[in-house]
Amino acid sequence: MRDLGYGLSNFCRVRYPPVRSGRKTIADHIPDASEALNDAGIVVSNLSHKLDGTPFFDNLSLKLTERRIGLIGRNGSGKSTLSRLMSGLVAPTDGNIRIHGVDVYKDRAAAIRTIGLIFQNPDHQIIFPTVEEEIAFGLESLCGDKKQAREKAKAFLKAFGRSEWAERGTFTLSQGQRHLVCLMAVLAMEPKVIFLDEPFAGLDWPTSRRLFDWLDKLDQQVLLVTHDIDHLASFDRIIWLEKGSLMGDGTPTEVLPAYREAMEAFVHVDDPILGGNLVLDTARGDI
Numbered sequence: 350m351r352d353l354g355y356g357l358s359n360f361c362r363v364r365y366p367p368v369r370s371g372r373k374t375i376a377d378h379i380p381d382a383s384e385a386l387n388d389a390g391i392v393v394s395n396l397s398h399k400l401d402g403t404p405f406f407d408n409l410s411l412k413l414t415e416r417r418i419g420l421i422g423r424n425g426s427g428k429s430t431l432s433r434l435m436s437g438l439v440a441p442t443d444g445n446i447r448i449h450g451v452d453v454y455k456d457r458a459a460a461i462r463t464i465g466l467i468f469q470n471p472d473h474q475i476i477f478p479t480v481e482e483e484i485a486f487g488l489e490s491l492c493g494d495k496k497q498a499r500e501k502a503k504a505f506l507k508a509f510g511r512s513e514w515a516e517r518g519t520f521t522l523s524q525g526q527r528h529l530v531c532l533m534a535v536l537a538m539e540p541k542v543i544f545l546d547e548p549f550a551g552l553d554w555p556t557s558r559r560l561f562d563w564l565d566k567l568d569q570q571v572l573l574v575t576h577d578i579d580h581l582a583s584f585d586r587i588i589w590l591e592k593g594s595l596m597g598d599g600t601p602t603e604v605l606p607a608y609r610e611a612m613e614a615f616v617h618v619d620d621p622i623l624g625g626n627l628v629l630d631t632a633r634g635d636i
């Protein structure tokens with residue numbers, strides 16, 4: 350497709366220089382040698398990553414110690430890729446990522462104890478026919494004892510007021526209920542950090558609200574990838590990515606208005622009916 354020269358990256362760079370927190374600058378989040386020894390939170394150090402041989406992340410460094418962190422950006426901005434890298438599912442081309450001191454790619458056994466991942470679609474996560482088996486699976490990989498894992502799964506279901514789900518077929522549950530099973534399976538393993546990649550997509554408002562309320566009560570550090578910025582107003586820190594670059598980093602009040610304005614400008618500038626200029630370049634990653 351033809352690009353009329355109003356690419357997102359240029360648009361944002363001209364009108365929206367990276368948003369910086371009043372309290373901190375990006376440099377404050379770059380770990381120095383002494384900070385690298387600090388095991389707290391998520392530490393991304395000089396991350397460079399290529400996709401199909403093309404550089405995507407270039408020397409990205411972040412130190413995330415806040416309890417609630419939102420990761421936003423347009424489609425293709427790199428949110429899921431960064432989540433996969435942070436979860437240790439993908440090897441970074443260069444640099445490293447440590448979560449509470451664990452190099453998540455190199456030390457998978459420790460990573461499983463440290464990170465919990467919840468995907469957008471519970472069907473990409475659930476593999477067992479019954480709820481109890483699903484929850485017991487991760488526990489068994491931690492303790493190595495099937496009976497103990499099943500008992501712990503039962504106790505966990507009871508604590509969530511869902512004992513009657515133990516023998517229930519996972520695919521007889523609604524999508525919202527399957528999300529809850531995924532959340533319980535992850536929480537049962539007591540990870541220090543939980544990554545959620547668009548967990549509310551496709552859920553009705555009460556279900557997403559209830560899931561959000563559960564998340565809100567968790568003690569764990571949570572990193573939430575979402576397009577629904579209304580969920581992020583109460584968060585501690587927002588990271589805004591565009592095409593692998595950091596466009597904003599700060600509190601919701603510092604980042605979200607600029608993000609909203611940039612996204613609204615896109616609606617009007619690029620609308621084929623109102624503006625006549627819709628040019629979506631798939632190679633560029635617009636869609």
Ligand SMILES: Nc1ncnc2c1ncn2[C@@H]1O[C@H](COP(=O)(O)OP(=O)(O)OP(=O)(O)O)[C@@H](O)[C@H]1O
Nearest residue numbers: 400401422423424425426427428429430431633634
């Ligand atoms: N394995 C891969 N190989 C090559 N390119 C990839 C790969 N995975 C993702 N990409 C590309 O990297 C870019 C970032 O993708 P990513 O899925 O991280 O974006 P996203 O911000 O999560 O998008 P969305 O909001 O649509 O979920 C996209 O242009 C995508 O096409």
